[in-house]
Amino acid sequence: MLEVSVRKQRAGFSLSASFAAPTPGVVALFGRSGSGKTTLVELISGLLSPDSGHILLDEAVLTDIRAGVAVPVEQRRIGYVFQEPRLFPHMTVAGNLRYGERRAAPSARVICFEEVTTLLALDSLLERRPRQLSGGERQRVALARALLSQPRLLLLDEPLASLDVARREEVLPYLEALRERLSIPIVYVSHQFEEVLRLATHLVLLEAGQVVAHGAVDEMCLQPQLHAMVGPELVGAVLEGVVARLDPAQGSAEVTVGRGTLVVSLSDVEPGANVRLQLLARDVILAIQPVQGLSVRNALAGTVSTIRDDGYGAILVSVDIGGAIVLARITQNAVHALAPKPGNALWALVKAVSTRGHAFRLTGADR
């Protein structure tokens, strides 16, 4: 468990944040720039000290102002990957990687050099100087360097922000691999919702220095606070499912979610794999009876759970499909025509191609 409850006053900005998140797991700090994400990460790292409050990691007290505890940064064993790589220019890649490893207590060494260089594909770069690397390579080295310092917690402060879209796509799979292969809790700062969906298990929403909501990603995706941040186009339920059957010819897979089954465009997964699907509310169609003669492959039976205005001139209907919730964004007219009431039976229709999914495995967490 990572438990944070801090206050920090800075010139023209005040942060007041409390949240708790399970470990291991990936906690995403999500919010616009200037919402206090970096300040919060600096407080956890110890580079900044809060005015009041405490920070606990798995029962270890890192900061407790009232008790006068403030573990020095260099003794916290918290890996920090900054927005810029911050590689030491007077050392080779190998020298950078060994820097933290050499300073870690021998008893704490669980991540070995070869494992990390293989995981992050750095074997051919070890003799190079930082200036001879591309942006993506530099960020991978920074990540490896932090990992080799044998951290109890890894802080990633928008590690992809300085990269263009192509380079981001190059680094993201490594971050996913990290989550799957090493059971180190991660705090991931981002203002890209896409990244959050691919990586996070827990979400903390920050706005103007305040935590407006926090919780598991699938629950948070149903929250109006998140909807206000991402805008109406990206509102949608996130479902955790299991691959039941593959259809390689079609490049599709049958995924069990809640009581139903969805056929989605998904390749490079194995049967039995955990996957996370995002069903955008604008792509979900509602029907009050089973439909026939449509090209839509997926019809999930469920009951209406809530109906509310989405704040952008449309209505958001949440449908309980048995242990999972699907959101549908429909017009006012459609609401009049269907007249859904909480508890009514409904069918949620989803096109296979408009479902975005990716494999999502997490070591050490029993989800």
Next chain:
Amino acid sequence: MSGALTAAEIDALRLSLEVAARSVAFSLPLAVLAAWLLTRVRFPGRMLFDAFVHLPLVLPPVAIGYLLLLLFGVRGPVGGWLRAHFGIAVPFTTAGAALATAVMTFPLMVRAIRLSLDGVDRGLEEAARTLGAAGPDRFISITLPLMLPGVLAGAVTAFAAGLGEFGAVITFAGNVPGVTRTLPLALYTAMQLPGGERMALRLAILSFALGILGLLASELLVRRVRRYLGN
């Protein structure tokens, strides 16, 4: 003009190099410390300290030599103590010439080092901290290597300037042949002698050659270190 150097010229050259080298060796660690204090530490009286460090730049060298005499003379506060406890007398020795030179070249060195310390990315030190490097370890492994160009430039400039220090040396350490008569003092002495013009010219040319060599060496050194640091 005969090519070979006379014994007196070799003496003066050797002394100049020795005095400059000893002054740099003595003042370099202190200059790094002073630069650190002035750049990184907020303390009361920082501006006063800054002014004090730069004093030798604006005071007449003879005045500095005189102040040193007052302090380190056998009846001075520091000189008396040194004599009583260690039996050492500094004035009118080679060490005294080196001390006077060190004081005079100190501001040059501090300026160069400060400039490079200012240029060190604090973010890299923060990164080193998160990787487990505590204060002194961080300074030696990150800060010092990154400010090395400035430290070397400061040392070489101070060395080159120290070869020619005149006023403070002659006031504090005198003009003793073989002990404190460095190149500029030998040049000055030759000019005072009837028929010494030839020797004065030879010494002037020697000083000039030495200065040029020093500047070139400094440039080469700094370039090489920059390349090593990856800039």
